[in-house]
Amino acid sequence: MTAHPVDVVSTAPYGAAADPYDAAGWLSATARTLYERGWMPGTSGNVSVRSGADAVLITASGLGKGRLTSADTVLVRADTGAPVRPGSPRPSAETCIHLAVYRAFPMVGAVVHAHPPYATALASRRYRAGGGPVRFTDLELIKGMGRAYLDSVEIPLFANWREVPRIAAEVGDHFAHPATDPAPALLITHHGATTWGADLAEASDRLECLEALCQLALLIGD
Ligand SMILES: CSC[C@@H](O)[C@@H](O)C(=O)COP(=O)(O)O
Numbered sequence: 001m002t003a004h005p006v007d008v009v010s011t012a013p014y015g016a017a018a019d020p021y022d023a024a025g026w027l028s029a030t031a032r033t034l035y036e037r038g039w040m041p042g043t044s045g046n047v048s049v050r051s052g053a054d055a056v057l058i059t060a061s062g063l064g065k066g067r068l069t070s071a072d073t074v075l076v077r078a079d080t081g082a083p084v085r086p087g088s089p090r091p092s093a094e095t096c097i098h099l100a101v102y103r104a105f106p107m108v109g110a111v112v113h114a115h116p117p118y119a120t121a122l123a124s125r126r127y128r129a130g131g132g133p134v135r136f137t138d139l140e141l142i143k144g145m146g147r148a149y150l151d152s153v154e155i156p157l158f159a160n161w162r163e164v165p166r167i168a169a170e171v172g173d174h175f176a177h178p179a180t181d182p183a184p185a186l187l188i189t190h191h192g193a194t195t196w197g198a199d200l201a202e203a204s205d206r207l208e209c210l211e212a213l214c215q216l217a218l219l220i221g222d
């Protein structure tokens with residue numbers, strides 16, 4: 001049996017440029033996995049990988065994330081988000097948020113956005129209570145967000161503006177002046193979570209830890 005595409009990505013060197021042909025398979029496999037977990041219901045969610053210095057490969061917009069194929073991905077310019085090739089499918093409506101993350105963190109190789117229920121619920125409760133970052137303390141799983149976050153981790157929380165570029169602009173502004181070692185994640189109220197990492201495996205693992213942290217925080221009642 002051949003290796004699972006996501007496992008192949010995890011062997012890539014930190015920050016390595018992805019090969020566009022193989023990366024399309026990794027993106028669709030990742031979306032399928034997250035769909036099967038219930039974190040990308042219907043057409044929700046989007047996944048991308050950096051492809052060289054000037055481009056990003058991202059899932060196409062508005063397609064069922066449980067049945068994506070390699071053809072359902074689009075190579076876009078990292079500066080504008082415009083498709084590199086004429087006749088490509090329409091890139092994710094949230095491409096600009098992915099690009100804001102890649103611009104802020106040059107070593108990031110992959111970004112995952114999903115609508116996991118506990119992260120969305122916790123973000124929405126926090127926003128209703130006045131907003132501000134979601135802070136986790138003490139929980140062992142904090143380490144899953146990166147080795148710098150041993151005792152606590154803060155995840156920034158953003159408004160869910162109807163105009164997606166406005167969300168992206170706020171994400172860009174936020175990370176233009178990041179705290180030391182910012183967590184590789186953000187929450188959007190009443191919407192979902194976005195995580196990133198060196199590759200799809202790391203970004204997906206972080207999403208999994210973030211969702212578990214949110215579930216635990218809701219159970220504990222902090
Ligand atoms: C099911 S609607 C969800 C969308 O509005 C959006 O938030 C989303 O995550 C998917 O958008 P897409 O353009 O398919 O990448």
Ligand SMILES: [Zn+2]
Pocket residue numbers: 044045094113114115191192
């Ligand atoms: Zn979304």
